[in-house]
Amino acid sequence: MAGITIERVTKSFGKTPALKDVSLDIRDGEFMVLLGPSGCGKTTLLRCVAGLEQVNDGRIRMGERDVTDLAPRNRNIAMVFQSYAVFPHMTVGSNIGFGLRMKRRPKPEIERRVREGAELLGLVPFLDRYPAQLSGGQRQRVAVARALVMDAPVLLMDEPLSNLDALLRLQARADLKRLHKEVKRTTIYVTHDQVEAMSMGDRIAVMREGVIEQIGAPMDIYDNPASQFVGGFIGSPPMNFLRGAMRNGGFEGDGYSVPLARGRAEHAGREMLLGVRAEHIEIGTDGVPAKVLVVEPLGSHALVTALVGKTAVKVQAPIGIGVKPDEMVRLRFDESRVRWMDAANGSALPN
Amino acid sequence: MSPRVLDRTLIYGSAVLLAIWVLVPFYLIAISAFTPQAKLFDYPKPLVPTSFSTETMQFFLDARGVIPSTINSLVVALITIVFGLALGTPAGYALARFRFRGREAFQVIVLATKMFPIAILSIPLAVTFLQLGLYDNVISVALVHTAMALPFIILVTGGVFVAVSHELEEAAQTLGCSRWGAFLRVALPLALPGLAAAAIFTFVISWNEVFAATILTLRQRTLPAQVLASLSTSPLAFKFAGGLFMVLPAVVFIFMIRRYLMNLWGSR
Numbered sequence: 358m359a360g361i362t363i364e365r366v367t368k369s370f371g372k373t374p375a376l377k378d379v380s381l382d383i384r385d386g387e388f389m390v391l392l393g394p395s396g397c398g399k400t401t402l403l404r405c406v407a408g409l410e411q412v413n414d415g416r417i418r419m420g421e422r423d424v425t426d427l428a429p430r431n432r433n434i435a436m437v438f439q440s441y442a443v444f445p446h447m448t449v450g451s452n453i454g455f456g457l458r459m460k461r462r463p464k465p466e467i468e469r470r471v472r473e474g475a476e477l478l479g480l481v482p483f484l485d486r487y488p489a490q491l492s493g494g495q496r497q498r499v500a501v502a503r504a505l506v507m508d509a510p511v512l513l514m515d516e517p518l519s520n521l522d523a524l525l526r527l528q529a530r531a532d533l534k535r536l537h538k539e540v541k542r543t544t545i546y547v548t549h550d551q552v553e554a555m556s557m558g559d560r561i562a563v564m565r566e567g568v569i570e571q572i573g574a575p576m577d578i579y580d581n582p583a584s585q586f587v588g589g590f591i592g593s594p595p596m597n598f599l600r601g602a603m604r605n606g607g608f609e610g611d612g613y614s615v616p617l618a619r620g621r622a623e624h625a626g627r628e629m630l631l632g633v634r635a636e637h638i639e640i641g642t643d644g645v646p647a648k649v650l651v652v653e654p655l656g657s658h659a660l661v662t663a664l665v666g667k668t669a670v671k672v673q674a675p676i677g678i679g680v681k682p683d684e685m686v687r688l689r690f691d692e693s694r695v696r697w698m699d700a701a702n703g704s705a706l707p708n
Numbered sequence: 709m710s711p712r713v714l715d716r717t718l719i720y721g722s723a724v725l726l727a728i729w730v731l732v733p734f735y736l737i738a739i740s741a742f743t744p745q746a747k748l749f750d751y752p753k754p755l756v757p758t759s760f761s762t763e764t765m766q767f768f769l770d771a772r773g774v775i776p777s778t779i780n781s782l783v784v785a786l787i788t789i790v791f792g793l794a795l796g797t798p799a800g801y802a803l804a805r806f807r808f809r810g811r812e813a814f815q816v817i818v819l820a821t822k823m824f825p826i827a828i829l830s831i832p833l834a835v836t837f838l839q840l841g842l843y844d845n846v847i848s849v850a851l852v853h854t855a856m857a858l859p860f861i862i863l864v865t866g867g868v869f870v871a872v873s874h875e876l877e878e879a880a881q882t883l884g885c886s887r888w889g890a891f892l893r894v895a896l897p898l899a900l901p902g903l904a905a906a907a908i909f910t911f912v913i914s915w916n917e918v919f920a921a922t923i924l925t926l927r928q929r930t931l932p933a934q935v936l937a938s939l940s941t942s943p944l945a946f947k948f949a950g951g952l953f954m955v956l957p958a959v960v961f962i963f964m965i966r967r968y969l970m971n972l973w974g975s976r
């Protein structure tokens with residue numbers, strides 16, 4: 358049983374800062390996703406928790422134990438690497454049992470637990486094979502099995518699905534989620550794929566340039582992004598942003614005006630961003646005039662890109678909407694779902 | 709001819725010419741070494757051996773000093789391999805794994821040591837070894853050979869460890885290994901074929917080296933030094949047999965490890 362407390366951790370490589378005063382509390386048994394673009398520090402943070410990197414400053418605790426200065430092998434963690442890092446000179450069985458052998462468990466116990474791990478991940482037919490004889494998906498499962506049999510209370514995963522093809526990734530994602538439900542380890546999962554983060558995480562920590570921008574449950578972050586960056590990073594398509602200011606009881610930007618039921622006079626005069634998701638815009642007979650640029654039918658719905666003033670806005674429309682490029686339409690924003698941000702620094706303003 | 713055909717003709721033509729350039733002397737030495745002494749001076753020389761005999765080889769192997777100097781050569785080569793790998797492998801590993809200040813400079817300097825002609829180094833070394841009481845000793849020759857082989861060992865093992873993913877060692881560390889344990893259990897076994905290649909290459913360097921060996925020894929000759937010392941006073945048959953005997957291990961070993969030498973000289 359171990360939650361993880363990351364307390365004001367700082368890490369830099371030479372003069373390049375990678376983590377700036379990062380704090381994060383992960384509850385026992387929680388599936389925490391670190392999400393962000395490449396170079397945001399998510400992998401560095403994971404490696405600091407693993408002990409593969411030394412922090413410059415700050416503490417890392419697991420349960421009551423301070424592990425900041427411990428070597429990886431003394432931290433009681435298990436890790437799945439992006440490249441899988443399956444040992445090519447060992448069979449699948451030896452790979453899965455490697456950690457148990459290092460911990461000098463008795464032989465019958467190793468055999469039993471390797472068997473269990475292989476069964477859990479459907480690897481029993483491959484136990485005597487070498488990694489070179491396996492597909493990418495099978496190797497990935499070996500890496501997961503090898504980590505799981507350690508029975509470590511903390512499981513760390515560094516983009517474990519990024520090297521799989523799309524279809525396999527979907528399957529593996531569901532498998533990992535099911536596994537987590539079964540084994541309930543405290544998990545830190547690093548990914549740059551926001552769909553993975555949304556679908557798997559109990560909570561998501563969105564990172565950017567070495568700081569955590571927002572921590573929250575997937576739908577909280579989706580509905581209430583703390584900044585323009587988070588709104589733009591989470592969701593497909595990303596959140597739409599219109600730049601303007603409160604004037605005359607509405608939101609006015611360059612070449613358009615959004616009528617609002619509630620004028621938000623407290624923000625009068627401030628340059629703001631109106632953030633709204635594609636599914637919270639309706640194409641109708643009243644609202645903001647816009648010119649259709651592209652219509653993309655996506656099966657369940659159509660994605661319409663329309664120009665509001667000079668800003669391209671993505672709208673999720675019913676598949677039979679029947680609008681065509683160059684057509685003028687009117688967009689109605691669901692005002693209750695609109696989010697406001699400060700245009701100067703992108704941070705969210707109270708609704 | 710299309711340009712492509714022309715290209716291929718040029719490439720294969722040059723390759724064949726180079727191969728002939730190298731292989732014809734080998735071939736002539738080889739057939740001479742197995743020709744009976746009486747027929748050695750036949751002219752024109754038949755290009756296929758007409759009579760096969762081990763008489764010449766036997767003559768060479770029976771000559772005074774050949775067997776002891778062969779043993780010396782083997783001992784020197786083995787000591788060189790041990791010293792060379794013990795010093796070179798950690799250096800190669802460091803080059804492959806760590807980004808330290810002066811890393812590029814180190815690589816260049818390692819190669820730069822090859823610029824000093826061994827002739828210039830040998831005389832002061834001989835003096836030093838005389839003072840240390842190491843003169844005319846297989847150890848002293850092995851030390852010089854180690855110095856000569858080290859740049860190659862460092863660069864070859866560096867290339868070998870680059871090819872072994874660092875994540876494998878990190879994975880081993882998260883699975884209960886210390887850093888050293890991860891190296892021993894994961895990196896080393898995977899690097900072993902490459903290290904064997906480095907060892908063989910070291911053997912060839914030491915086995916073939918003649919200059920330092922000649923200057924640093926008097927009675928404890930290595931094979932090339934022994935052959936060189938008796939060259940002017942020995943019959944032609946002895947030279948052919950000696951030549952073949954010395955060149956064979958080198959050729960066989962180089963052939964075995966050619967993949968790693970390509971690595972060293974090719975893509976990196």
